[in-house]
Amino acid sequence: MESVTTELSSLLTNQSSSKSCPTVDTTVENTLFGCFYILVFFLALNGNSLALWIFSHQRGSSSPANIFLIHLAVADLSYVIILPLRATYHLTGGHWPFGEVPCRVAGFLFYVNMYASLYFLACVAGDRYLAVVHAVRSLKIRRARYAHIISFSLWALVTVSMAPLLVTHQTAEVDGVTVCLQLYREKASRKALISLAVAFTPPFLATLSCYLLIICSLHRGSRLEPALKLKALRTIGLVMLIYVVCFLPYHMSRATFILGYNHPDVSCKTRRGLSLANRLTSSLTCLNGTLDPLIYLFGAEKFRGTLMRLFCKDSTGMSGATSGDLKGTHESSVSAKSEF
Known part of the structure; x- marks a missing residue:
């Protein structure tokens, strides 16, 4: 992750040095991107704010x-707050009117959200694997204290890795307008391939492996009823969908962009396509902010119960909201019913 940040330089030199291939953002593209970010902003802000509100009103000790x-x-909300800036950037024709510091913060929060989300989803997958496959043996290590330590350690790791973005000049004047180099203008350096691999591959493979092992365990037979197994598989499918839709396209596109953009035999049309793919897949990463609340909604019975009490004004009131593991399988088959 560290070299991803160091490769975002004042930049544009390599891309704009291509005399016959200027970077052109069409009005239609900018309008679509701007409207897309506005829509995602409202959906993600409401979904994650509601999720945190429900979390805060559940009683008892939290599970990992x-x-x-x-x-x-929290990671989703930290990125959602800067989406209006990205929308404004597109709706003003690719002009960044906010100055140097907001550009740095926008890039910083983009990467922090993306990689924090990747690693927290991997942590959830690891916890689910322990709870389902090693339910009894994992009791000693599946504790809230350890989950807090892991979480804050991940925040520290991601924040320190992305910190250079906050002290590096990130705006430039191009064709009479100010551009924020963090928005699709990253330097196409091959050294960034190492960062992409280190940042994305471990959490992706860990999540995939954990869920495959869970599926195998459910297939071999478990104490879960068939209907609960189906719910578990749907939750796993939703998490993997987030990876496939939000994160995998971006990292594949970035790798292709880095390898191909500055190659001497690449045509202007191909470079234009690579740039557009980079912009499109970058925008897809923010969709995880709208999809993550679906994990809580469809993967956690207790979360749905609290939500129903909130909107249906159940006679028991919000005080009847149950606490515990929003997404997990408890150590017994009875409590497992409410976790998938």
């Missing part, structure tokens, strides 16, 4: 998965 999901919601 619950804690990881809370941090995931």
Whole structure:
């Protein structure tokens, strides 16, 4: 992750040095991107704010998965707040009117959210694996205290890795307008490939492996009823969908962009396509902020119960909201019913 940040330089030189291939953002593209960010902003802000509100009104000690999901919601909200800036950037024709510091913060929060989300989803997958496959043996290590330590350690790691973005010049004048180099203008350096691999591959493979092992365990037979197994598989599918839709396209596109953009044999049309793909997949990463609340909604019976009490004004009131693991499977088959 560290070299991702160091490769975002004042930049544009390599891309704009291509005499016959100027970077052109069409009005239609900018309008679509701007409207997209506005829509995602409202959906993600409401979804994650509601999730945190429900988390805060659940009583009792939190489970590890619950804690990881809370941090995931915080990561989403930290990025959601800068989406209006990205929307404005597009709706003003690719002009950044906010100055140097907001540009740095926008890039910083973009990467912090993306990689914090990746690692918190991996933590949730690891906790689910322990709870389902090693339910009894994992009791000693599946504790809230350890989940807090892991979560704050991940925040520290991601924040320190992305910190250079806050002290590096990130705006430039191009064709009479100010551009924020953090928005699709990253330097196409091959050294960034190492950062992409280190930042994305470990959490992706960890999540995939944990869920495959869970699926195998459910297939071999478990104490869960068939209907609960189906719910578990749907939750796993939703988490993997977030990876496939939000994160995998961006990292594949970035790798292709880095390898191909400055190659001497690449045509202007191909470079234009690579740049557009980079912009499109970058915008897809923010969709995780709208999809993550679905994990809580469809993967956690207790979360749904609290939500129903909130909107249906159940006679028991909000005080009847149950506490515990929003997304997990408890150590017994009875409590497992409310976790998938």
